[in-house]
Amino acid sequence: MALAWRRRKPGSKNSKLAKSVELSIPSHFRCPISLELMRDPVTAATGITYDRQSIEAWLGMGNNVCPVTNRDIRNEELVPNHSIRKMIQDWCVANRSFGIERIPTPKIPLTNAQAEDIVAEIAAATRRGDAARCEQLVANVKKWAKESERNRLCILSNGSSAALASAFCAFAGAQRSPRGSATYRVPEEILAALTMFLPLDDDDAASFVRSPESLCCLASVLKQGDLSARLNAALLARELLASGGGARAGAMADAEGLVEALAKLVKEPISSRGTKASLVSLFYLVNRDEGAARRAIGTGLVPALVEALVDAERSMCEKALAVLDGLLSYEDGREAALEHALTVPVLIKKMFRVSDMATEFAVSALWKVCRRQEGGGEETRRCSTEALQGGAFQKLLLLLQVGCSEATKEKATNLLKELNAYRERFECVDTVDFKGVKKPLSVSNG
Template structure:
């Protein structure tokens, strides 16, 4: 890079990165070098962040940027890649060739083609598949697509004729729109029309697991984006919705997206209290307990929140109490995943042990006493500590005579006396 802004070489292990391979903003090796209107080159991510925060000048020269077009510096990128390959013996990994952001003009053309009834089905499908590929490539592409009327056009294709047989056009548009957030008006376009909701529920039983997951994803997006409690309640009343969503959670093969979307949708539905019994009847308890070990952190938190919600109704509490793994799993989770997971697990155990002496005995046998004493002395949330204290009080009569809970050591803990 021109010498108006020189950098000292940066050490990487046993070698140094040449200064002209480093972004003047981040000082890191450039992975996607682009040139701005002043002729200076930056890493794309860094200069985009600079502009996104309201800056309108070149970071190096301080000259105003005449436009915000970033031109890929292919020559410099190839030089950086060659340098990486030449130094791979020192642990340097070759940077991949970045995919260029979607061109807004191309996106508009594809959307117009996809939404045009005058175009052939084949050309409309090709346009949708290209849009889907762009959306999958990067969040930047999704942002470009979102600036157009994309969601409106895609929703119209998804629901173009809900009373007829499902077509590839419907399913391809569904796959794309399920990747985006929707505005409140777009959510109402779906949620306020139970025929559209019923159509999505029918897709929860499609032969393709991808179609089922895409449909569940759109249902969750619509529920989350709808403010009206009455409309959210009506969605949960649609026949088969809980069986369809729980069926996704029970999918026998390893499919992380199915687990993620399935638990997000089930949680959204269970936030409406009057529908929780329907979730229990549809098999939510068995699905949640059987799948708990398979969830990633964020999904595990959502799953445990759902368990706690279902434990607040009599049928849910009874069903969880009957499952042999419920109490041992919940005890094991305390202090293991996150503060939120601990809070939800403690809340579920409190509900279960309040209703069942057998659950109390199972919890004590699983080692809940030690877990709770550690919890109330930890830096966990106040809500979690409060639930733990209530559970300790509830379980005190169930503790063995020689346990720490009935010893003088208990008075030295941070548990509030009761």
């Protein structure tokens, strides 16, 4: 196998004069599995040397034989080959003029015994209420987990999720300590480690994090933690809600300040990842708990979502539309939407331009703001006229033509009936737009 590297002629100032130089990697430096230069060579009991990542992936797929000799091997028997690694490093240094970087000396991977010991120590420190020691151990867990995926899985397989969740619950009250105190940041540190082992497949871990103390702490971190801590709290909240399909939304909605803190992350974004996590959490909360929905509306979330939709990318758009549709199920949510001049134009714009899911949410939201409401005749007329001017009638007809879910079809049909009552005042559709409407249509840019 050979790698092609390009190097300029000495003294040349013109890149066009560069010449190709072919550099061959010695065969004994290449992993027999990946055929790439080994970065962490290890030797199996069969005497064959592999790159650690490749052979561990092979064994992780359920294979228990050496790929070369077909003899039995075990992960625990892999021994670092320091001689080959040093030779590879020397070769990299000798060929650095070709742009080859020296392979760093790999860190020794964590063993099951080490992982078991540190998890046990975290549990013991939690029982003693030793916040300082627990924070120190959690820092080691984070460091090891960041070093490699192998280490992370090793720690996870030894019960880290339950131990960390238990510690988070036990030290949740430390978040009420004075800012800057020795214990104030302990819950945030535990939270940072806990999010490295998501999803929470351990039932004990999930029950610890769903405790009233933990949820109160989670809301506190969302409101006043630093940027990374707030992101971690949003990720954990999303995990708790999404893993249960929103079944526990009621209990989480009761956590003081949680809904408001999640809404703030949408209104004042700290990162795209944090905003998306908050939107997923809010989706489950506002669709399962009326109190949560009304509190979210009270924060000014509806106009914030409308404005966020203007230039949102696909994933963000789908999530924002899903939350907005849920909030528009309530009269105060619809009132807030109707007060914003962009609501109707944005919802019409998102039909067909994002995804099928976004289209269905947009139709549902538009139906909720335009349908006749008791005592809202003038608002309904204004909204319907605005929808006609924006081309909603045409897009809804196209949607029925190309097909959609039964629920969306029903809403689109009812919305067409609503809009049809105002077409005599304002005809928005040019008949030329519907030539060949029975033919297959392309709506990707609708």
